[in-house]
Amino acid sequence: MAQNANTPSHVGIIMDGNGRWATGRSLPRLAGHKKGAEVLEGIIEHADDIGVKYLSVYAFSTENWKRASDEVSGLMSLFEYYLKNKLEKFKPKHGRLRFAGRRDRFSASLLEAIENFERETRDETGIQIILCVDYGGRQELVDAVKNIVSSGVAPSDIDEAVISRSLYLPDVPDPDLIIRTSGELRMSNFWLWKSAYSELYFTDTLWPDFDNAALDEAVAAYATRDRRKGGV
Ligand code: IPE
Ligand code: IPE
Ligand code: MG
Numbered sequence: 001m002a003q004n005a006n007t008p009s010h011v012g013i014i015m016d017g018n019g020r021w022a023t024g025r026s027l028p029r030l031a032g033h034k035k036g037a038e039v040l041e042g043i044i045e046h047a048d049d050i051g052v053k054y055l056s057v058y059a060f061s062t063e064n065w066k067r068a069s070d071e072v073s074g075l076m077s078l079f080e081y082y083l084k085n086k087l088e089k090f091k092p093k094h095g096r097l098r099f100a101g102r103r104d105r106f107s108a109s110l111l112e113a114i115e116n117f118e119r120e121t122r123d124e125t126g127i128q129i130i131l132c133v134d135y136g137g138r139q140e141l142v143d144a145v146k147n148i149v150s151s152g153v154a155p156s157d158i159d160e161a162v163i164s165r166s167l168y169l170p171d172v173p174d175p176d177l178i179i180r181t182s183g184e185l186r187m188s189n190f191w192l193w194k195s196a197y198s199e200l201y202f203t204d205t206l207w208p209d210f211d212n213a214a215l216d217e218a219v220a221a222y223a224t225r226d227r228r229k230g231g232v
Contacts, residue, residue: 006223008176010054011047012198014190015040017182017206030074035208037078041086046212048095048127050219054172055129058190062102062136076110079133083113087120094126100168101135102143130172137192140168144193167193174198177222179215181207199225 015036022032040057047055060075090097097117106114114133144166153162164170174194178187183204187195201218203210 006219007051008199008219008222009052010056010173010175010177011052011219012056012058012175012178012191012195013043014058014178014180014188015207015210016180016184016188018208020182021206021208029071030078032208033071033075033078037082039208039210042212043210043215044095044127044129045093046215048093050216053127054175055127056100056132056172056175056191057130058132058135058188060101060133060135061189062134062139063189065105065134076107080107080110080113083110083117087117090117091120091124094124096121096124096126096128098128098130098169098172100130100132100140102139103134105134128172130169132190135168136189137187137195138189141192143168163193177201177218179203179218181205181210197227197229199227 018032018036019029020032021035022029025031044055059079064075065072099114099118103111103114144163147166148158148162151166172194174196175191175198177200178191178195178198179201180186181203183202185202191198199222201221203214203218205214
């Protein structure tokens with residue numbers, strides 16, 4: 001479907017609540033993550049259908065390494081499974097998969113799966129899916145500062161544009177709408193710089209219960225917002 005004037009071009013989602021969804025059903029937390037991954041597959045299709053151009057999803061934060069080692073390794077295996085098994089299903093839809101986050105803490109096989117998926121979809125011109133894995137907004141700024149300092153730019157030449165183009169995916173526009181599921185009212189280190197003027201939408205729905213209608217509801221709420229961006 002074509003994008004209309006009120007469709008957000010870039011939607012970011014903090015996919016939260018997998019653990020509570022599983023615990024509420026007396027299942028291991030990983031069962032919630034598996035269900036969450038299935039839900040994401042459907043949401044990617046629906047976002048594309050309604051004209052979203054960029055969908056960024058927060059899948060693992062720089063702080064999530066603190067969790068129990070079996071949960072962390074289960075999540076890493078789940079990422080790798082999807083990246084290795086879903087390329088064939090994803091490719092015909094002409095979407096492009098990209099990653100935002102650190103890349104130095106993954107296993108060699110996960111990193112290879114990430115790089116392979118990126119390479120295989122690099123020239124696609126459809127919806128861009130940005131998987132934020134080992135992503136932290138503060139870490140992104142740390143990495144940007146390192147890039148800026150090593151480029152030798154003079155302090156007097158540093159402005160917002162210099163910082164913007166030193167961040168992870170400089171060509172990806174700022175999110176218009178950021179959705180957080182599960183009732184938590186915080187950003188948890190997501191898109192620290194790019195979210196300056198994003199519209200925020202919070203829902204109590206746990207991520208594994210999120211569906212097309214829930215996305216439509218968030219987009220409808222966005223359509224009513226007055227984005228003044230400091231103007232009147
Ligand atoms: C979000 O669900 C997924 C990740 C952070 C990896 P959680 O695992 O945080 O679920 P809750 O918040 O504990 O319910
Ligand atoms: C934010 O969720 C990160 C992801 C959804 C990947 P968390 O569950 O880690 O956030 P906090 O701990 O509730 O702030
Ligand atoms: Mg959580």
